[in-house]
Amino acid sequence: MASDGISNFEELKLLYQEIVDGYSPSEKGEYFFKHFSDLDTIDILRHKHALYNGYIRSGIPSQKERLAQLIKQEEWNQNKEDRITSLRFIIGDNEKNMESTIPQMQAGLKMALDRDKEELVSLLTEKYMLLGTTADELSNQEVTLFQIFYSLRKNKAGDPLYSWPDYESLPVETQEKYAKEFEATLSRFADNRIRELAVMPFFINSFSYSKENIYFFFGKPLSQLTQYQSFLLSLGQRNLSILERGEGSPPDLIGNITPNDIVKWYDVQYSVILGRRNTQHIDKSNTKRREV
Numbered sequence: 001m002a003s004d005g006i007s008n009f010e011e012l013k014l015l016y017q018e019i020v021d022g023y024s025p026s027e028k029g030e031y032f033f034k035h036f037s038d039l040d041t042i043d044i045l046r047h048k049h050a051l052y053n054g055y056i057r058s059g060i061p062s063q064k065e066r067l068a069q070l071i072k073q074e075e076w077n078q079n080k081e082d083r084i085t086s087l088r089f090i091i092g093d094n095e096k097n098m099e100s101t102i103p104q105m106q107a108g109l110k111m112a113l114d115r116d117k118e119e120l121v122s123l124l125t126e127k128y129m130l131l132g133t134t135a136d137e138l139s140n141q142e143v144t145l146f147q148i149f150y151s152l153r154k155n156k157a158g159d160p161l162y163s164w165p166d167y168e169s170l171p172v173e174t175q176e177k178y179a180k181e182f183e184a185t186l187s188r189f190a191d192n193r194i195r196e197l198a199v200m201p202f203f204i205n206s207f208s209y210s211k212e213n214i215y216f217f218f219g220k221p222l223s224q225l226t227q228y229q230s231f232l233l234s235l236g237q238r239n240l241s242i243l244e245r246g247e248g249s250p251p252d253l254i255g256n257i258t259p260n261d262i263v264k265w266y267d268v269q270y271s272v273i274l275g276r277r278n279t280q281h282i283d284k285s286n287t288k289r290r291e292v
Helices: 010-022 038-057 063-072 078-099 103-131 134-150 164-168 172-187 191-197 202-209 227-245 259-291
Strands: 023-025 032-034
Touching: 010 023, 010 191, 010 202, 010 227, 010 259, 032 134, 032 172, 038 134, 038 227, 063 078, 063 103, 063 134, 078 103, 134 164, 134 172, 191 227, 191 259, 202 227, 227 259
Parallel strands: none
Antiparallel strands: 023 032
């Protein structure tokens, strides 16, 4: 992992290497965390289903069964359930719109968001206190443990650090240490960081050589790419297209220019290209109507 004193640009280079490798080193480099592909997440999902089915067979109710029982006994009701669904949709929609909202309206939108989040937390707390232990809850808890075990590797060759039985029997403190390090590793690969990486010249220049067949960039089938690799490739294709169709050149990373400033340049150019494309589409449609 990067040290506290490393620059933003240097950190992006480290992230780039780790995305290419498909692994991130532990803080002291003693072991690695494997980045997940879609196929890896399916393996983890399969394990979760096995856990869930095992709990059901042992007589622990599912969340669906327990919820139906609570509604029948009038300890919970469908109106509250519908309100939870509605709040989740409203919060997600407003969070997406926050950045595009004019500054004068952001304070009011944030207040509404905070109020909706508070209500959602209150409803969910009440609901899960009533639900008690369910097969869903237990399988979700255990699959988180399995996910960390699945990611832990001795080396970049992918050799497991532990067997599953050995990992399960580790002291809680050791499991918690791995969990914290795993979460810290994932946090470094937030979407905005990969978006910054995707506009860096050291990536764009290399990627341009394989734009005709992106298979060659990582040298493996698309189905085996990690989720970070897939995301980086999709951004690379988009940004190369912007460079070919946009106007001018992105700012250089000098002075007070940050990676995020360069991302904004690409986003503005992308909006212009989309606007131009929509205008051309409207013009063609109007021409066809006049001809008819």
